[in-house]
Structure formats: C-alpha cells, structure tokens
C-alpha cells in the first residue's frame with residue numbers, strides 16, 4: 001500500500017450507534033431550495049436545459065441578475081411544520097436540506113457573508129425552522145453544504161499562482177467558519193452532505209479536507225459525513241490511493257443505483273434521486289420522464305436490498321410549497337410504507353440469488369426472517385426462491401394480512417412460493433420464515 005497521511009483512517013464500516021441508526025433509515029428526503037427556485041429554470045422567456053439549480057452558470061443569464069434575486073426571495077407560504085408533516089407521512093427517517101448551494105447564497109443568517117437569508121425580504125432563518133420542525137417529528141436532519149461557492153471572490157477552480165493559494169487559504173478559513181457556525185447554531189443535526197468538491201483546488205487540499213473532517217467531528221462527536229468531502233494526499237476522491245473509502249458512507253450514487261451487491265464494495269452507501277430525469281431545484285417545466293411512485297418504490301426496495309439508503313429529492317417552489325406531483329408521490333410512497341415499512345426500516349442485503357420478481361431484504365435484528373418485495377408477478381404465479389446452502393423455508397405469508405402461501409420444494413435447494421391469483425396491483429411483501437437445515441440430504445418435491 002501507498003503511505004498516506006490523508007487517506008482513509010478507518011477500514012470497514014463505522015459501527016457506532018449514530019451510524020447504525022443511519023444504516024437503518026432506508027428512506028430519506030432531499031430538499032433543494034434557494035434563489036434558483038425563483039427562476040425555476042427559465043429566464044427572459046427562454047428555458048435553461050441544464051439542472052435548474054445551475055442556472056447561474058448559463059451564459060444567457062448575467063451573474064449580476066442572478067446575484068440580485070435575493071432581493072425578491074420572500075416565501076410567504078413556507079411552513080416548516082407542513083414540510084415535516086408531509087415527510088413524516090411519506091415515511092422518511094432523515095432529511096438533507098441545502099444550506100448553501102454552488103451559488104453561495106446562505107439560507108441561514110451566517111455572520112461570514114451578507115449574502116444570506118437575513119438580507120432578503122423574508123429575513124427569518126429557514127434552516128433553523130426546518131431543523132426544529134423535522135427534529136420535532138422524529139426525522140433526523142442533515143445539512144447539505146456546497147464547498148464550491150461561485151459568489152465568494154476567494155473561490156478558485158484551480159491553484160495556479162501564489163495569489164490563487166492566498167485567496168484559497170482565505171476561502172478554506174471561510175468554509176470552516178461557516179460549518180462550525182452551523183454546528184453551533186443547529187446542534188441537533190446528525191451530519192453534513194458535502195458537494196462541489198470535484199475541482200483541482202479542492203483535490204490539492206487533501207490535508208485541509210482531512211483536518212476539517214476531524215475538526216467537525218471533534219466539535220460534534222458522532223457526526224456523519226459521506227465520501228464526497230475528502231481528497232487524499234494525491235487528490236484522489238471517495239476512494240484513496242489504496243482504494244479505501246474516505247468517509248462514513250459512499251456518497252457517489254447520484255441519480256444512479258448500484259446494479260449488484262459487488263458494485264457497493266460492501267460499504268454503506270446512499271442513492272440520491274430526482275423524480276424528473278435531472279434537476280434538483282424547482283423547475284417550472286420538468287423535461288423528460290417523470291418517475292411514477294411505483295418506479296420510486298422499486299428504487300427504494302432495490303437500494304435497501306443492496307444495503308443502501310434511498311433519498312428522494314424535492315424542489316420547493318419560491319413560495320415554499322411543493323408541486324402537485326411531489327405531494328402525490330410523497331403520499332403514494334407513504335401509503336405503501338405504512339403497510340410495508342417492516343421490509344425497509346432496519347433491513348439489509350440477503351446473499352441469496354437475485355430473482356426476477358423483485359428484491360430480498362432481511363431485518364438486521366432477526367436472521368430467520370426474509371422479506372420478498374415483489375414487483376413482477378410471473379404468469380405462473382410461482383415465485384422462485386434459492387436460499388443459500390442449508391437454509392430451509394418453513395413458512396411463507398403475505399405481510400399485509402398474513403395470508404399463508406404454499407411452498408413447493410424443488411430439487412436442489414430451490415423453492416416455489418405460490419401466489420394466489422388475486423392480481424395484486426401494488427408492489428407487495430411476502431414474509432419467509434427460515435430455519436437452518438440439518439447437514440443431511442434434504443427432501444425433494446415436498447409440498448408444505
């Protein structure tokens with residue numbers, strides 16, 4: 001291995017109480033809200049084809065116009081308790097909220113820049129209201145923070161001169177000050193979600209990213225920080241020069257999901273997903289395909305079946321309300337979670353052969369129970385199950401209503417679980433109760 005001062009300091013998963021709670025979340029909510037929400041992806045009668053929260057980078061929009069939007073930010077219909085209630089009904093266990101996106105505008109009254117919420121017509125601290133409201137209903141709060149800050153004159157994409165280095169040193173101090181300020185102002189938070197760390201300036205600041213990570217955790221023990229914060233001694237990100245994950249979980253699955261368990265490298269990880277194909281901040285017109293709630297529920301099941309969390313993004317309007325499609329999806333997911341969350345919360349990967357009908361999960365607290373989250377019922381109505389060696393199926397029943405299902409033992413160690421032909425219209429869960437087989441040969445073709 002390559003000797004590193006600023007590579008991974010831990011091998012394997014974090015196993016403390018805070019990380020164990022994070023591992024069991026299953027479902028989370030992301031919220032992207034800021035000045036970009038005012039424009040909603042349009043300007044001067046033209047539509048910006050990039051992600052709506054990136055509109056400041058559009059050459060059709062002068063920076064000065066964007067940077068004066070704060071003068072009209074006044075979300076009259078913003079109600080943090082209503083946001084928290086919608087999230088609670090949806091069944092999310094944690095929320096990640098943008099405090100400062102790449103544009104540098106701060107949704108909290110930072111004393112390190114005047115470019116913040118206190119200088120808008122709205123004035124009040126949005127982050128505090130959200131932290132308090134979500135914490136009150138038992139949803140853990142994480143703060144999104146973009147290191148890249150287009151508004152701060154000391155931001156640099158690269159360090160090519162002594163003056164770049166001097167400016168960026170000031171920028172690093174500013175960054176650390178804002179983060180420590182957030183920890184002082186919002187002590188209830190459980191972690192940070194860093195973004196905007198892909199440029200050379202940050203890749204050359206591995207030592208700083210390492211000390212920043214350690215400083216924040218010293219101030220707030222148990223803090224959870226993903227792999228997108230740090231760079232190592234050689235500018236490597238997420239995985240250091242020895243291939244080891246830097247951070248408490250792999251934070252690279254943005255709008256994408258690992259296909260197999262091998263793709264997760266056995267780490268904790270989180271998928272962050274948009275309902276439209278791309279775009280995180282509010283966009284007046286969502287381009288392309290809008291994922292249905294069934295598609296979103298399947299993504300959730302797939303993530304949990306591969307030991308990850310699924311975090312769905314919402315982009316509130318400038319007035320503080322959500323678009324109808326987002327409200328409807330939150331409701332549909334919440335209704336499904338009310339019946340089926342046993343197969344999601346505190347569940348983990350099962351190393352049985354993946355089947356076409358859907359996904360396996362197992363409760364981390366019980367190893368003789370396996371859940372089948374079914375999306376594709378075969379025309380035969382027979383769901384194939386191939387447990388690992390020496391595991392026998394004792395019982396199978398529907399989670400919703402306990403209806404017993406017949407199990408057919410095939411040769412080898414495979415089974416068929418036979419479904420009633422009730423033509424389920426929603427994804428549903430089958431509960432399997434298992435037992436360890438004796439070492440001897442197992443019966444074949446035995447109907448139970």
Ligand SMILES: C[C@@H]1N[C@@H](c2nc3ccccc3[nH]2)[C@H](O)[C@@H]1O
Pocket residue numbers: 032051053054195254272280
């Ligand atoms: C969580 C997401 N990360 C930001 C982002 N910026 C990117 C630049 C290049 C490639 C991917 C990006 N994702 C998006 O604006 C959003 O905040």
